[in-house]
Amino acid sequence: MGVRYNNRKWKESMRLRLDYNNMMTEFVGNKEGFTRKEIRANMNVIDTAYNLVQLKRGRAMMGWTELPYNQEETVADIIATAKEVRKNCDYFVVLGIGGSALGPMAVFQALCHLHHNEIPKSKRRAPKFYVEDNVDPERMQALLDVIVPERTVFNVITKSGATSETMAQYLIIMKILKEKLGADAAAHVIATTSETKGNLIKIAQEEGLKTFYIPDGVGGRFSELSPVGLFPAAVLGIDIKEMLAGAAYMDKICAGEKVFKNPALLLATFQYLSMKRGKNISVMMPYADGLKLIADWYCQLWAESLGKANDNAGNKVYSGQTPVKALGVTDQHSQVQLYTEGPFDKVTTFLAVDDYRTVFEISEGCENIPDVSFLGGHTMNELIQAERSATEYALTVARRINHTIYLPQINPFTIGQLLFLFEMQTAYAGEMLRINTYDQPGVEGGKQATFALLGKKGYDEKREELKNAPQKKEDYII
């Protein structure tokens, strides 16, 4: 039987749409809005960014662009391994942080039942799922209170193998497993890491762990479509081939040089021009609980990729835009007041869903109270769409630039498209800002200081530097 993602008509029906009306002067006025003329006036920057992305794709740290195409063997291995895990365990736990955790969490939230862990196994048809992306001791204890280690597979994910948080978790879990299972402990840990560098690969070889590899040119925040995200997704029963097909589909859509036809290039252009106007906040507001953690994933991608002190020529630029997550409709009742009436410093991206996976009717009732009874007979689907349109309208009338990305449905194909769209948008924006999109010296600084504070060998100099840093004054602590 053919798969739906090979059917041209179905794919077209699932194509994401970008509505950028409310970025334009006709809708938000001359001061706030953009014109096609203004965009064309920046064609130099746009073309250069486009050409650089095309030139660099597939090379160095842009290996992620090829993930939709070059993983046939890996995907087969992932699916076969995931099948065994699904059969043999009740709990599946990811140990990882940052780019090694946010993608798996986002895809889980988008494509599994919203109460996955609470529904019966017969309905879940996958293990319970947890992602441990912190070193809060209470959280580790809480995990151990709800799982049975002998019935659990742990997927330790770290590209560098040097991330203290992940490796601390690994040490704790491995000791517990060895105490409980002896030589069988290794069968409960699967490593996802670099094949060529780092500590985890050495440990995996010594311990005999099943290992998936993160390709060299794929950095943490661009790794969701590598084994980092594909393996947990496959364990959860998600169709990872469809996700990759969605990414490939979006890649083709974003491949053209015409800015008004290329959604990633156009979004990057709007954000770049907005940053130049001092709009330093990017709000990501999905109107679907399923997409809530996609917003978290986006926040890391946008923040860590574009927040840079220096440009490629070494000039101090302090670039970037602070990403903020908001959830529609929930945050209409907390943040939208600020977005509508506060400073003109934000660009809002709404994520809309045409067809939710269920239709829920609002019951008739309270006939004597028209303020309530008007809701009866409508559906929650109508209500959430009306609230989204109303919020979009309120922002637009208040001259706050915003745009909407429509997902026809939430499924692996559209999620693959969305992830790839944001990755390409980030790549184009990085080139427009002329910065290194793929490093994170600011994060490394914190990692090094942690090593020094915990007495890691080779960090004496850093330890000395920390010792000589200004000591805190008691006076300032009340």
Ligand code: PA5
């Ligand atoms: O995007 C990144 O590169 C980071 O967020 C990393 O994913 C994060 O620091 C974890 O690194 P690692 O996978 O090496 O443990």
